[in-house]
Amino acid sequence: MEYQLHVIGVMIFVVAAFVGHHVIHGVPPLLHTPLMSATNAISAISLVAAIVIAGGETNAVRTTLGVIAVAAATCNVVGGFLITDRMLKMFKGGKAKKAGKAKGAA
């Protein structure tokens, strides 16, 4: 594999980094615990990679591992957001829109 600097790749990363920063930035310290739970949920964005792997290869071992990965990562995403929702319900008139924003960006 050649090792060359893909400019488009760098640009993609910069935009993604910008999105990542702004999802988190500006959430009041009071909401840090549900935010941590939401971040755990979106860190199961390895789901994306899992789908790429599971769908892309013809080798049985790779596909099986990919499927396991998809299942596990989905558990993480769904469970994480359920827990975040429960935490946010404890805040009266809570800023559920912040969790929604995180959900939308993920």
Next chain:
Amino acid sequence: MTDFGNTVAPILACGALIVMLFGVSAVTHLRSATRTAGMALLAFAFAGIAAVVETGELVPVRPLLIFGAACVAGALLALRVPLAARISQVGWISGLAAGAVALSSWSVLPMTQGTARIGAIASAALGLVSMAIAVFRLKETRDTPSTNVSVALALSLGGAAQLVAGVWNSQALLLVSGGVVSVAGVSLARAMANASGRTLGQLLFSPSAVSNAFGYGNVRHSDPEGAAMILAASQNVLIVPGYGLARAQGQHAVKELVERLEKSGAKVRIIVHHAAGIVPGHMNALLDEAGIAHSKLIESHEAAAALVGADVVVVGANDIVNSDAANQAGSLFGLDALNLSKAASVWVIKRSLGYGQGEVRNNLFELPQATMVLGDAKKVLQALVAELKNSAH
């Protein structure tokens, strides 16, 4: 998770990893099976030891241990373990997922020695460093804010490992997902560190350093938005003004705050302590100038009953809410300061954590329900009013 879960989970995760590694190795390269098995066992042992240390509290943690762990991570070559980031209290199932992804994508690449090695080392190091940070506390005193920061960093490094996978496999999709999560994790770690009054750099590299110049250990910080959220929902709000309010000339802002809070249904009273301000009556004159009704003012001896379960906003006052110092021999002895320990929440608006006239430390700031909202009294009050206006819609 329970202690049992804490110990068993990393071992289970590593056990699963070993099984997967053996499976992959058997299919692709027989020779490397021994190598990968050896490394998997090392990771297993490392995680197990880390878990025992974590739950058994056998060893006082030193920052050096974290760096030692990072060196071990660097030494474990060619072991792609974003899984490691999850070997913590937070979601070890995603570790299995990340591990499976890692293994699958590892077998995607042709096994060339050059760049494959570099990529593998990079993500192995990232993964295992994240495990080190996630499992070990960042601070000796093991307080919750530091744990939260270490968890956020672990999440970030899991994303970073995915980023590396994206670079390595030239998958733009992984660049996006890895980029979002890794930066989000660092951003969250920074935000949480700042909320507890320290910087991220301090937490990582000098955890035994005192959090600030005035020697307070465990102080929560917030911006006016956080305070506004609680006060908007509050039924019983007490305001304690002090000299700082007069200096900032924030009395009109107090009036607006009182009106705003009453609009959202709270009962608002202002506790005027006899020693608040320069002379007795200073606060009365100040609040009268702003047009606040006298019925809202209560004296400190009436305050004790009102304080129970109330949300208190302390504006520019320090010594008059320092009940610990007032009861001991010292400069504040006999002051009859207000005791806010029965309040539901305390929001302290001050410019800094500095001393008041009494030149003595105030334990109020370290109360679990107390949060500092640092800033100029007038500015903070105005920000608070603005936030309350926003959240009313």
